[in-house]
Amino acid sequence: xxxxxxxxxxxxxxxxxxxxxxxxxxxxxxxxxxxxxxxxxxxxxxxxxxxxxxxxxxxxxxxxxxxxxxxxxxxxxxxxxxxxxxxxxxxxxxxxxxxxxxxxxxxxxxxxxxxxxxxxx
Amino acid sequence: xxxxxxxxxxxxxxxxxxxxxxxxxxxxxxxxxxxxxxxxxxxxxxxxxxxxxxxxxxxxxxxxxxxxxxxxxxxxxxxxxxxxxxxxxxxxxxxxxxxxxxxxxxxxxxxxxxxxxxxxxxxxxxxxxxxxxxxxxxxxxxxxxxxxxxxxxxxxxxxxxxxxxxxxxxxxxxxxxxxxxxxxxxxxxxxxxxxxxxxxxxxxxxxxxxxxxxxxxxxxxxxxxxxxxxxxxxxxxxxxxxxxxxxxxxxxxxxxxxxxxxxxxxxxxxxxxxxxxxxxxxxxxxxxxxxxxxxxxxxxxxxxxxxxxxxxxxxxxxxxxxxxxxxxxxxxxxxxxxxxxxxxxxxxxxxxxxxxxxxxxxxxxxxxxxxxxxxxxxxxxxxxxxxxxxxxxxxxxxxxxxxxxxxxxxxxxxxxxxxxxxxx
Numbered sequence: 001x002x003x004x005x006x007x008x009x010x011x012x013x014x015x016x017x018x019x020x021x022x023x024x025x026x027x028x029x030x031x032x033x034x035x036x037x038x039x040x041x042x043x044x045x046x047x048x049x050x051x052x053x054x055x056x057x058x059x060x061x062x063x064x065x066x067x068x069x070x071x072x073x074x075x076x077x078x079x080x081x082x083x084x085x086x087x088x089x090x091x092x093x094x095x096x097x098x099x100x101x102x103x104x105x106x107x108x109x110x111x112x113x114x115x116x117x118x119x120x121x
Numbered sequence: 122x123x124x125x126x127x128x129x130x131x132x133x134x135x136x137x138x139x140x141x142x143x144x145x146x147x148x149x150x151x152x153x154x155x156x157x158x159x160x161x162x163x164x165x166x167x168x169x170x171x172x173x174x175x176x177x178x179x180x181x182x183x184x185x186x187x188x189x190x191x192x193x194x195x196x197x198x199x200x201x202x203x204x205x206x207x208x209x210x211x212x213x214x215x216x217x218x219x220x221x222x223x224x225x226x227x228x229x230x231x232x233x234x235x236x237x238x239x240x241x242x243x244x245x246x247x248x249x250x251x252x253x254x255x256x257x258x259x260x261x262x263x264x265x266x267x268x269x270x271x272x273x274x275x276x277x278x279x280x281x282x283x284x285x286x287x288x289x290x291x292x293x294x295x296x297x298x299x300x301x302x303x304x305x306x307x308x309x310x311x312x313x314x315x316x317x318x319x320x321x322x323x324x325x326x327x328x329x330x331x332x333x334x335x336x337x338x339x340x341x342x343x344x345x346x347x348x349x350x351x352x353x354x355x356x357x358x359x360x361x362x363x364x365x366x367x368x369x370x371x372x373x374x375x376x377x378x379x380x381x382x383x384x385x386x387x388x389x390x391x392x393x394x395x396x397x398x399x400x401x402x403x404x405x406x407x408x409x410x411x412x413x414x415x416x417x418x419x420x421x422x423x424x425x426x427x428x429x430x431x432x433x434x435x436x437x438x439x440x441x442x443x444x445x446x447x448x449x450x451x452x453x454x455x456x457x458x459x460x461x462x463x464x465x466x467x468x469x470x471x472x473x474x475x476x477x478x479x480x481x482x483x484x485x486x487x488x489x490x491x492x493x494x495x496x497x498x499x500x501x502x503x504x505x506x507x508x509x510x511x512x513x514x515x516x517x518x519x520x521x522x523x524x525x526x527x528x529x530x531x532x533x534x535x536x537x538x539x540x541x542x543x544x545x
Contacts, residue, residue, distance in 0.1 A: 038522050045511050052507045060505040067508030070515045109519050
């Protein structure tokens with residue numbers, strides 16, 4: 001529950017974003033910020049590959065699928081890790097400790113990369 | 122091994138046919154009425170001088186038979202019996218077709234009496250000057266006008282026909298009523314039905330079977346006779362009949378315009394041996410070696426004179442049809458290289474050379490063309506580097522993330538109680 005900082009000026013779009021960013025900075029732990037930065041990197045990487053595929057060439061189609069799927073898959077796994085280690089969700093994942101969550105994440109990622117490199121060609 | 126065998130074959134050939142000028146043999150059966158035999162003495166002597174062994178036989182004689190035990194007895198048969206209506210039972214149209222199928226060459230003189238196609242003036246005598254439309258690759262250059270007496274033949278649409286000497290452009294013929302003036306008038310009023318004129322008629326016509334044996338019809342046997350050979354066209358100008366007879370016999374007996382394919386090679390460019398199968402988009406090279414028979418020396422000589430040879434790379438349809446030019450410096454070799462189509466299947470290299478008057482050349486070599494094997498495709502393409510970089514960076518990011526996460530665990534856990542207390 002984010003603290004309601006009473007803004008003097010009228011709420012505008014820019015203001016809302018500013019408020020959101022400030023609230024995120026204040027209330028998110030460093031660990032989650034670290035995960036978010038990795039997620040942001042994966043998102044950018046996926047967007048770049050997709051744009052390249054649309055604009056330039058999808059010719060080695062398997063390579064595109066592998067590269068794009070690796071970013072998407074890694075994003076999904078990392079997002080799962082984030083929700084499981086988030087203290088706010090502790091009630092939902094009672095039986096999953098953060099260490100267990102990371103082990104699941106690492107194993108899933110290794111399997112994912114195994115398939116990606118087999119498919120990359 | 123191959124070269125040795127050819128050499129041996131050549132030696133045997135030289136030993137047995139020293140005088141032969143035709144490559145199919147030198148035995149000739151002449152069917153002619155005994156009393157007219159002397160009328161063609163210049164023609165027959167010319168053949169004997171060339172080394173042919175002539176056997177004469179009257180039309181009604183049973184022996185020697187043209188076919189014995191399904192084997193033709195003679196390499197060539199000449200039938201000049203123009204006045205005979207009944208032949209021995211082994212000389213029928215059907216047996217002559219059999220003979221041609223067995224590889225015997227035929228020179229047939231037509232009779233005015235046996236055919237329903239009657240000329241307007243069968244007995245008239247006309248000098249015919251060979252023109253460009255006639256078979257210039259069969260007849261000698263600068264042939265003097267040829268005396269002709271006989272009937273013209275209407276040319277059908279058969280592509281195997283070789284019109285050797287056309288009728289003059291002014292001539293015409295009708296098959297109705299023997300060509301009386303009234304019948305001709307009536308035919309012309311009907312739009313020319315049953316009426317033929319110059320360009321569609323030929324007085325000497327050749328025919329080459331797909332197996333290569335040759336048949337020539339003479340509109341009249343007199344074209345070979347001594348009388349017309351010695352008759353002058355005008356004062357001091359000799360007729361071309363002697364030379365014409367020689368040219369006709371040379372073509373019919375497969376002395377001139379005879380080609381054969383010696384060898385066919387195919388391989389990948391920068392390779393020398395053929396492969397069991399080729400891959401789509403391979404660069405293929407195709408060579409063919411062609412020889413021409415030299416009747417003077419009685420040998421096959423490499424021949425580079427064909428300018429319009431084509432190669433087809435065919436699967437049902439020709440996927441590629443490409444010119445097959447002679448290789449300069451290598452006599453008789455024709456070569457071309459091309460890229461195999463991006464299509465897999467059973468392909469054939471086809472060379473199909475059919476030109477009027479020349480031996481038909483046909484060569485077909487079947488090769489399978491397969492798609493690349495699973496490891497035959499190109500790898501690490503430059504176009505795919507963004508994808509490779511994406512996948513690698515994801516892995517590197519994962520390892521860095523894990524390392525930092527595990528290393529930072531201690532520091533983070535120290536903060537956790539405080540944070541937890543804050544959220545309470």
